[in-house]
Amino acid sequence: MRSVERRRPGTRRPRRTPPKEEAAVSDRIADVWGTRTPHARDTPWPVRVDSHLDADVAEQDVDRWVQSACVLCSNGCGCDIAVKDGRMVGVRGRAADTVNHGRLGPKGLYGSWQWSRTDRLTRPLVRDTDGELAESDWDTAMERIVTRSKELLATDAGGLSHAFYTSGQLFLEEYYTLSVLGKAGLGTPHMDGNTRLCTATAAAALKESFGSDGQPGSYSDIEATDAVFLYGHNMAETQTVLWARVLDRVHGPNPPRVVAVDPRTTKVAEAARETGGVHLAPLPGTNQALMNGLTREIVHNGWLDEDYIARHTLDFDELRSTVEPYTPEHVAEICRVPAADIRRAAEIFGTSERVLSTVLQGFYQSHQATAASCAVNNLHLLRGLIGRPGCGILQMNGQPTAQNTRECGADGDLPGFRNWNNSRHVQELAELCKVDPMAIPHWAPPTHAMQIWRYCEQGSVKLLWISGTNPAVSLPELPRVREILRRENLFVIVQDGFLTETARFADVVLPAAMWGEKQGTFTNVNRTVHLSGKAVEPPGEARADLDIWLDYARRMDFRNRDGAPLVPWSDAEGAFEAWKECTRGRLVDYTGLSYEKLRGGSGIPWPVNEAAPEGTDRLYADAEFPTRVDACETYGHDLLTGGAIDEQTYRAKRAEGRAFLKAAPYVPPPETPDESHPFAFTSGRTVYQFHTRTKTGRSRALRRAAPDVWIELSRDDAARLGVREGDRVRVESPRGAMEGAARIGRGRDGVVFAPFHYGSWEAPGTDGAAPDGHPRAANELTLTEWDPVSKQPLFKLGKARVTKVADGTGPSPGPTTTASAPAEPDGVPRTTGGPGDETSERMDAAPPPRPPVPAAQASSGRPAPGTTPATAPYRED
Ligand SMILES: Nc1nc2c(c(=O)[nH]1)N[C@H]1C(S)=C(S)[C@@H](COP(=O)(O)OP(=O)(O)OC[C@H]3O[C@@H](n4cnc5c(=O)[nH]c(N)nc54)[C@H](O)[C@@H]3O)O[C@H]1N2
Ligand SMILES: Nc1nc2c(c(=O)[nH]1)N[C@H]1C(S)=C(S)[C@@H](COP(=O)(O)OP(=O)(O)OC[C@H]3O[C@@H](n4cnc5c(=O)[nH]c(N)nc54)[C@H](O)[C@@H]3O)O[C@H]1N2
Ligand code: SF4
């Protein structure tokens, strides 16, 4: 094996670590990741407890602390909610939690409760005879829904007239209840989440490679790894606490190298440079070419674990021949990245003892999403880097509870990672619900969200129930979405805590209780389950989503085959107990968990059962994958066309617990820049805002930090267009336009980037415009196209033209602390917090939490066959 030069991250010096127990005060708007706590490989990640309280509340004034976890991203940081006088007044990270060891990021600190006392929905709203939304009461609103529902069920279309578009932000108990009433009660296959826009590709890639959804890796792999590859993942802004965990290795002895695959110069890309790794900045829409190039290099250089490939994988020859044409030079031409960088990245992957990979929207929301994400799985399989410390794959989630949407089948799957195409799996569900198997729709795959919206457009779906998502800002091609929501013959129900852009189109608006106002569980990226307590009463008459759906099931009088209520539980814990039964014997096994067990201490990663009573840190230590015909969640697809593989063909492959090396050639994206629209348009996030800002936009600190949209251009592109920092520019695609102040940024030429957070709730009735009237929602521009396997829309792709509208009056509002930093910092004020935004960081003497053992070791007590034992096993006590 060739060795690669290791360079200490030179340019940046770690900040002083305060002595234990000393609380430092910091501005976590300016200092996003907080104080470094550097440490060496195979040593525990130190504890640092972050907390923030309302300015007028001191820690000793807090009446009580209620255990929870943050719901502002998929990281799932354990926290306690501070309650005073019946109100939420602050949060504190949980030192004992395996996820965050006490830390919280800016959204958690400044955005988790601040919204709770603002303009919340407190009563149901019903559209009156004048067409206006008017305040109403629960009986009237629910009866309006139930009457319409019953009318539609009595037509020939039956349950097919109903569709549900839900969330990745509700609780497990809510999804499971919705899933049961939708599938076994109404018999509709039209149920999906905004998770389709988010992590459908994570699920698809895991299913295609390993047979089932379920995260193989663990966050604790960061402590043990030698190289971190981030594919289309701006972790520094989107899972800030996980990034702090990486930084603490990067600033310690024997740091891992970082490799970033992203067209923008994110903080991740900067870390790649500083650690002697590589920043690959492919043109949007070329990820699969790049992955084929990396794979070819790994194969050609013999960086392979041939024994692992032979024993635990299928289809190596097909993969090898598919990637053969992708020489570094050929790939360099397609992706416009230097061939030497491709070689170097492959060498780091091929020669590091342990590699951790993470994948997110730069891959999932782009062209050939599932193929490119499976290619990451392939690289790990080729080197046998899976199922042991430091060798994780994190096919990331984005939303805090997206994992549960998928597990519970509220997203276009069947509950418990069951295969809709396996009659025994359907039979199991029918038994659990005590209904006839034919009551559960399984004649075709469950309908994905993009198709649900198409059915609404065509008119076959006549009742659309939207919960916990704001599609009038977040779906692609907003002019089309608004037209659908306005349709006369579509009855729209919106269940939310706020009168969102979407709620304004509804026939009935149901006021929902949100985080801290209801009890339930949820599961983060690395399978860790947290219990979130009810800290305060919901405002006015707002109700938990669970209670709303239980009420609907009661009013509809859904019954099982014995004539008893179909949904027999009446509270969150009852739903959780029912869910446990649904998971018995599945990979996603919750049977060893209970609310009681989740109280105190740390969140616990599934599977939790008799074999692993304290949970499971990482999967597949025994290299036994759930690909057997009777276990798998899917029979798989052709990655290029999305064509489904049938049971016979799958059976003939005799996977028998081996993983699939799935291959696909690169094909060009459906839309590429041309003369009239010369730019590639892509969109994403800033650290300070969450999605459509219903929570973060109501936090003073976060609103100040990122108040309005900006449009990022490279320095050379801006010069060509005659655009200076802060000038107003217009970006147009064949579908629509947005305007904003230009940020002369550090991205690659030919690419224009805009955050997608900014809709129009501050300016009702303006269809995607800002209070001053300019259109500013990125999704005015995006296209209605999706990946053939995961059906995830291609938000990161499309062509656009950029024109200058007016001279600016000052710098753009793009934050200066992260990827949106200006190329020329002079004259642009730094993004900082204001008075009252101080946060406390306490270096705690408490020992760091200890992760559970991997599955195979939990059951057999020995390392998995065919894997190299770690030289220094990671211990946290
Ligand atoms: N602050 C904050 N954090 C969040 C969220 C939030 O709204 N705000 N949302 C949460 C959710 S639901 C999600 S899904 C995650 C998303 O987390 P990320 O995926 O990290 O976030 P994005 O900014 O959408 O996209 C990541 C990167 O993809 C890059 N990219 C664009 N096009 C391409 C391409 O063609 N190829 C490659 N390789 N990269 C490309 C962009 O430049 C961007 O930096 O964040 C979660 N965390
Ligand atoms: N152009 C572009 N578009 C994108 C993306 C992109 O990168 N670029 N990313 C996509 C991704 S990954 C995602 S995840 C989506 C996110 O898109 P959305 O899901 O539309 O965004 P949110 O603003 O998080 O909407 C969640 C809604 O749920 C409400 N809510 C919060 N908690 C509760 C609760 O407990 N109960 C109920 N009933 N409601 C609640 C909030 O008030 C909010 O209105 O956007 C997608 N759209
Ligand atoms: S990293 Fe995610 S889960 Fe943790 S505090 Fe930040 S937003 Fe919340």
Ligand SMILES: [Mo]
């Ligand atoms: Mo997402």
